[in-house]
Amino acid sequence: MSAKRLVVLVFLISIVSSLLFPQTLAEIARKERERRAGLKGKKATVITNADLAKLKKKPALETPPAPPAPVTEEVVALEAAPPVAAEPQEQPVTALPAAANPVPSDLEALQERWDKAKEYVELLTLKMGALWQQFYGLEDMTTKDAVQQSIAETFIKLQKAQEDETRARQDLEKFLGQQKKEPVPSIWIR
Numbered sequence: 001m002s003a004k005r006l007v008v009l010v011f012l013i014s015i016v017s018s019l020l021f022p023q024t025l026a027e028i029a030r031k032e033r034e035r036r037a038g039l040k041g042k043k044a045t046v047i048t049n050a051d052l053a054k055l056k057k058k059p060a061l062e063t064p065p066a067p068p069a070p071v072t073e074e075v076v077a078l079e080a081a082p083p084v085a086a087e088p089q090e091q092p093v094t095a096l097p098a099a100a101n102p103v104p105s106d107l108e109a110l111q112e113r114w115d116k117a118k119e120y121v122e123l124l125t126l127k128m129g130a131l132w133q134q135f136y137g138l139e140d141m142t143t144k145d146a147v148q149q150s151i152a153e154t155f156i157k158l159q160k161a162q163e164d165e166t167r168a169r170q171d172l173e174k175f176l177g178q179q180k181k182e183p184v185p186s187i188w189i190r
Contacts, residue, residue, distance in 0.1 A: 117165035
């Protein structure tokens with residue numbers, strides 16, 4: 001019922017407004033002639049397709065070049081020093097006993113593998129973002145094709161890296177789960 005009332009109300013308002021403010025075609029034409037006469041002396045800029053083709057696009061995000069690293073006395077001294085024959089210095093090995101090492105080497109290896117996989121995925125994700133930004137900033141189609149090819153290759157690498165990262169995380173979780181299930185020797189006190 002309210003929808004019908006709304007439609008009727010809008011219809012009545014439009015009829016009343018047309019009756020109160022009638023405007024004929026002659027009046028509209030007269031107003032348009034006055035508007036054009038007022039604009040005759042003004043100069044207008046016309047932008048054509050050729051002008052748009054000449055327009056160079058700018059990248060959405062520009063990063064300033066990194067400032068050169070300050071030269072310190074240590075760097076200058078290292079560069080000036082002649083290379084000395086490196087003799088292997090024996091360092092005292094302070095190996096911890098195997099029982100004192102709380103983290104097994106397998107766990108460390110799995111953790112390191114997972115960390116490297118995560119870092120590689122992050123790097124490829126950043127590279128994809130940069131390539132897409134470069135793609136949208138270019139106007140030349142041949143250059144865009146080359147960037148698009150790089151995007152495709154990077155995307156394939158990213159997918160493989162994500163799979164490797166998932167596999168490494170699952171291996172680590174599986175290893176940690178197995179360690180929790182293994183019985184603790186009766187000698188250990190918790």
